[in-house]
Structures are given as structure tokens and as C-alpha cells.
Amino acid sequence: MAVSGNLRSMPFADLMQWIAMSQKGGTLVIKGRRFTKKILFRQGLVEAVTSNNPREHLGYYLVGWGYLSEEELTRMLSLQQTQKVALGELLVQSGRMTRDEVDRIIRIKTEVTVYDLMLWEEGEFFLLDEDAPRREFQGLGLAVDHFLFEGARQADETRRIRELIADPSHIPSVVQAVDEASLSPQQLALLWELNGEQSIEAIALRCRVPVFEVLSFVYHGMRAGVFALKPPTDKITRIPGTTGASWKELIREAENSFTLGDLYEAYRQLCTVRDRFATVPDAVAQANALERKLEVEIAKTSLGSEVIVELALSLQEIGYLNCAPEEGFVLSRINGLYTLPQILPQLPGPKLKNQLIIHNLMQRGILKIQESRALGKRETTGPFRRH
Numbered sequence: 001m002a003v004s005g006n007l008r009s010m011p012f013a014d015l016m017q018w019i020a021m022s023q024k025g026g027t028l029v030i031k032g033r034r035f036t037k038k039i040l041f042r043q044g045l046v047e048a049v050t051s052n053n054p055r056e057h058l059g060y061y062l063v064g065w066g067y068l069s070e071e072e073l074t075r076m077l078s079l080q081q082t083q084k085v086a087l088g089e090l091l092v093q094s095g096r097m098t099r100d101e102v103d104r105i106i107r108i109k110t111e112v113t114v115y116d117l118m119l120w121e122e123g124e125f126f127l128l129d130e131d132a133p134r135r136e137f138q139g140l141g142l143a144v145d146h147f148l149f150e151g152a153r154q155a156d157e158t159r160r161i162r163e164l165i166a167d168p169s170h171i172p173s174v175v176q177a178v179d180e181a182s183l184s185p186q187q188l189a190l191l192w193e194l195n196g197e198q199s200i201e202a203i204a205l206r207c208r209v210p211v212f213e214v215l216s217f218v219y220h221g222m223r224a225g226v227f228a229l230k231p232p233t234d235k236i237t238r239i240p241g242t243t244g245a246s247w248k249e250l251i252r253e254a255e256n257s258f259t260l261g262d263l264y265e266a267y268r269q270l271c272t273v274r275d276r277f278a279t280v281p282d283a284v285a286q287a288n289a290l291e292r293k294l295e296v297e298i299a300k301t302s303l304g305s306e307v308i309v310e311l312a313l314s315l316q317e318i319g320y321l322n323c324a325p326e327e328g329f330v331l332s333r334i335n336g337l338y339t340l341p342q343i344l345p346q347l348p349g350p351k352l353k354n355q356l357i358i359h360n361l362m363q364r365g366i367l368k369i370q371e372s373r374a375l376g377k378r379e380t381t382g383p384f385r386r387h
Contacts, residue, residue, distance in 0.1 A: 004126035004365035020044040020144035027260040032123040047139030059241025064205040118155035126364040128261035168201040169232035176226040247283040264360035310336030312368040
């Protein structure tokens with residue numbers, strides 16, 4: 001049975017606790033208004049986290065914290081594609097970073113991604129219930145409680161911070177003397193960067209700490225009257241880790257989606273690569289290779305056999321879902337009477353795409369499959385009549 005719903009009715013903390021107590025495995029996909037995040041579980045433990053928010057990518061920290069340049073990140077991503085090794089592992093093997101440095105960045109990246117979900121008041125979620133991802137890697141093995149207690153604290157403080165500081169692009173400065181003896185070494189380092197020229201995000205990157213740490217420090221300083229805030233500059237600031245990544249980063253995201261079982265998202269991402277980089281032979285070749293892997297995976301399911309698909313939710317419940325136009329069209333053709341081989345030819349677009357849409361709708365608990373019954377016992381008139 002598909003596990004799915006919306007954070008409006010099941011808050012993220014409750015959802016995480018349920019997965020932990022049930023010792024569930026699989027990939028939890030949460031689709032918000034702007035971003036989609038995925039959390040891989042094994043026996044209720046958090047093993048890995050991915051996000052399509054560029055500020056939650058590993059490259060953001062590697063470049064923003066000064067470990068790699070944009071060009072070096074691009075070369076490392078290319079090397080990763082050929083060697084099929086995790087980027088962090090590649091950095092350790094090449095001597096660019098120590099194991100402790102990589103582990104710290106991955107842990108902070110993971111925590112930041114999950115803590116942000118504590119602030120989400122709505123978002124569709126579904127659990128891709130699979131025993132193991134399609135690629136082996138060394139997981140984190142973190143207990144859910146590791147995230148919930150600190151995440152709840154940060155969420156509460158973030159809501160208070162937002163009353164004074166709208167976002168990290170604002171520029172803090174010191175307006176009164178600060179008792180430096182009362183500050184920790186990290187707070188002292190942050191204080192020395194408050195020069196009235198750098199944004200909160202820039203200070204966090206320079207000091208190699210999560211943005212929340214700087215936001216909290218500045219907020220309490222403003223409450224004490226020793227810090228002030230200026231509005232952001234008009235200058236466009238590029239997000240670290242995004243320059244030059246181009247199609248290689250998109251392919252990497254598509255492969256991550258494939259690995260974690262979100263096949264339709266992988267297909268959408270590879271189509272983006274083919275559309276944007278149609279004149280780049282390597283990009284098209286890798287997108288085509290991933291498409292062939294998707295065809296193999298979908299062939300392993302029941303979507304190519306004589307099965308009948310029907311709605312698993314009421315029409316009223318479906319009306320509350322955030323469905324793409326192509327998903328809505330597919331749903332409009334599902335009536336529980338016809339088999340998939342009869343339905344697929346009536347849908348526009350490639351067969352694989354429509355199979356993946358139906359597969360995704362099943363993963364989300366919107367559709368379900370019933371055992372096929374002999375068509376001879378059914379109505380044989382209409383657009384899907386048997387010839």
C-alpha cells in the first residue's frame with residue numbers, strides 16, 4: 001500500500017517519527033512549492049538526503065567554503081561521471097580534502113536540508129518503498145531524533161528571526177561596542193566579518209558555518225542593540241557551485257533520482273538535458289543511456305502487462321492534489337475498465353513517458369492496479385473496444 005499525503009494533515013516531524021518507529025526503508029519524496037527533497041531511509045535511519053535547491057547541493061559548500069573553484073568542481077563532476085564514485089569519496093581519494101572535512105560538509109548539508117523541512121507547512125509526500133537504492137554507497141545511518149530535536153529548536157528560532165531579518169541577503173554591521181570576552185571562538189570569528197559590506201549568507205560561507213548560525217548571532221545582536229541591518233544590494237550574486245556545472249550537474253541529479261526510485265523525475269530531468277544541450281553530443285548520449293536504463297526498470301514492473309488501472313482516491317481528494325497538466329490528462333482517462341495496453345495508445349507523447357507518469361501516480365497512492373479480467377466479459381464498445 002502506498003504511503004502518501006500532505007504535510008498539511010501530517011506534519012513533517014510526525015511523518016519522520018512514524019517512519020522511524022515503523023523502521024521503514026525506502027525514499028521519502030517531499031514536493032514543495034519551489035523545491036523537491038528526498039530522504040533515503042534504511043530500517044528507519046536516515047542514510048542520505050538530496051534536494052534540487054542549489055543551496056543544498058554539495059557543490060554549494062565545496063565552492064562557497066573555498067575548497068574548490070567553480071572550474072575545479074566542473075572537472076571533479078566530469079571525473080565522477082567516468083569513475084562512478086561519490087563526489088566526496090573522489091575528493092578524499094584525490095587528496096583535495098580529508099575524510100573529516102568531507103564528513104563534516106555532508107553532515108551539515110544533510111542537517112540543513114532536513115531542518116528546513118520543519119518549516120514546511122504544506123507539501124505532497126510519498127514513500128517509494130524499496131528495499132535498497134539502485135546504487136551502493138556509504139550511508140549516514142543517523143537516527144531521526146538527531147534531526148527532530150535540533151530541527152524543532154531551529155524552526156522555532158527561525159520564525160522569530162524572520163520578524164527582524166527577512167532573508168540572509170541582508171547586510172549586518174556593528175553599531176555599538178561588543179563584549180568580546182563573552183563570545184565563543186565561532187562568535188568572535190563571525191563578529192570580525194560584520195563589516196557592513198557582506199551579506200549574512202556571504203559571512204556564513206566565509207566562516208564555513210550554516211547560515212542559521214549567522215542569522216541567530218545577528219538576530220540576538222540586533223535585539224541587544226549592538227548590530228544593525230542594511231537592505232541587500234542590487235548586485236546580482238551568483239550561487240556558489242552553479243557556474244559551469246551545466247548538463248553534468250543535471251545528469252547527476254537525474255541519476256540520483258533514478259538511484260532513489262523516483263523514475264519519472266529522472267525522466268523529466270534527462271528531457272531537460274536533451275532540450276537545453278541538444279548540440280552537445282556527450283550530454284545527449286548520457287541522457288539517452290539513462291533513458292535506456294529507465295526502459296529496463298519500467299519493464300520490470302507490471303505496467304507492460306494486461307492489468308487494469310483505477311483511481312485509489314476520490315475525485316474530491318484528487319482535486320486537492322498538485323498535479324501537472326500531463327498527470328491530470330492521464331487521470332482523466334482512467335476509469336477502471338480498460339487495461340494499460342488499451343489506454344497507453346490513447347495518450348499523447350512517448351509511451352515511456354506515460355508509463356512513468358502512471359508509475360509515479362501509483363507511487364503517490366493516486367492510482368492502483370487491479371487484477372485484469374477477461375475482456376470478453378466486458379463491454380467491447382467505445383474508444384478502447386477490442387478488435
